[in-house]
Amino acid sequence: MATKKKKIDLLKQLALKFCVWFCVLLVALEGCFALGIISSSPSKALMSLFGANAINENSEFLLFLDVGQGDCTIIKSKNATAIIDFGLTDEDDTIYRKMLELGIDRVDLAVITHHHNDHFGGFNNLIQNIKIDNLLINKSSAPDSQQQELNRLLQVANQSKVNIIEPKIGTCFNIGDAKLKVLYTDLSANKENNRSIITMLYMGGKKILLTGDAESTVEKHISQTIDIDCDILKVGHHGSYTSTTERLLNAATPTVAIVSVGYDNIYKHPSDWALLRLKYAGVNLYRTDLDGDIYIKFSSNNTFSVIRG
Ligand SMILES: [Zn+2]
Numbered sequence: 506m507a508t509k510k511k512k513i514d515l516l517k518q519l520a521l522k523f524c525v526w527f528c529v530l531l532v533a534l535e536g537c538f539a540l541g542i543i544s545s546s547p548s549k550a551l552m553s554l555f556g557a558n559a560i561n562e563n564s565e566f567l568l569f570l571d572v573g574q575g576d577c578t579i580i581k582s583k584n585a586t587a588i589i590d591f592g593l594t595d596e597d598d599t600i601y602r603k604m605l606e607l608g609i610d611r612v613d614l615a616v617i618t619h620h621h622n623d624h625f626g627g628f629n630n631l632i633q634n635i636k637i638d639n640l641l642i643n644k645s646s647a648p649d650s651q652q653q654e655l656n657r658l659l660q661v662a663n664q665s666k667v668n669i670i671e672p673k674i675g676t677c678f679n680i681g682d683a684k685l686k687v688l689y690t691d692l693s694a695n696k697e698n699n700r701s702i703i704t705m706l707y708m709g710g711k712k713i714l715l716t717g718d719a720e721s722t723v724e725k726h727i728s729q730t731i732d733i734d735c736d737i738l739k740v741g742h743h744g745s746y747t748s749t750t751e752r753l754l755n756a757a758t759p760t761v762a763i764v765s766v767g768y769d770n771i772y773k774h775p776s777d778w779a780l781l782r783l784k785y786a787g788v789n790l791y792r793t794d795l796d797g798d799i800y801i802k803f804s805s806n807n808t809f810s811v812i813r814g
Contacts, residue, residue, distance in 0.1 A: 569800075575767070576618070582683040628658055642702075644659065688731055737801065
């Protein structure tokens with residue numbers, strides 16, 4: 506009888522131990538998800554690039570991601586993230602992998618500047634992995650060749666419960682401590698490039714002008730009618746000769762410019778003409794085809810530094 510009681514006591518003790526360990530495991534796993542430890546964290550490589558402990562959930566930086574022949578700009582301020590354009594395609598998950606490396610697991614605001622697939626191509630792929638809350642996009646028709654792709658994108662965005670916002674000139678979006686203002690967009694333009702959503706980003710006490718693929722006609726208009734004075738220029742249309750006019754450079758007066766462009770691309774971007782105009786304007790130029798990922802890191806004393814990733 507005593508032996509039977511001993512066995513029951515032993516079983517009870519084992520069951521209790523199992524319950525305790527199981528609960529500890531559950532709490533640990535839940536903690537990891539809540540902290541984002543399992544999903545993502547800044548990589549060691551990135552931390553060494555920025556300096557130890559310089560990149561965390563409160564970091565403020567701008568990244569021109571090397572996506573080949575296309576555009577992709579990531580804005581990170583405090584705990585908020587925005588992304589402007591998504592490259593041509595993202596079959597190799599370049600954008601998603603970079604997001605993980607940066608410790609980003611959701612996007613507050615996505616912007617598609619215009620309906621060319623070197624700007625929206627990677628959207629459908631990224632949204633399979635990352636929650637996107639809002640999408641700023643002109644919903645009106647795309648060029649015939651890209652209408653189907655645009656319809657599919659809007660369908661995917663709707664299925665993923667993305668809030669779609671149509672641009673209005675003057676609208677301002679808060680991204681942590683940064684602000685993104687819609688400066689201009691012209692839906693009546695004949696060329697898709699000239700319908701680009703043009704924005705000014707206010708970040709770290711600096712102004713960054715992003716013109717999508719807008720060409721000289723639009724550059725002339727905004728130079729004459731809008732304050733486009735900036736510190737950093739995201740060079741329009743991948744450095745094509747049709748953009749980065751002298752008129753624009755005189756009005757914008759950037760000290761730094763970034764060209765997002767694929768190495769040895771078939772369009773011969775950036776053009777010699779655009780490069781020459783930037784040179785004469787005395788602008789420090791960085792190119793994703795030669796420099797890879799380009800980070801702008803902001804400091805508390807209203808200065809910034811350019812870091813090649
Ligand atoms: Zn483009």
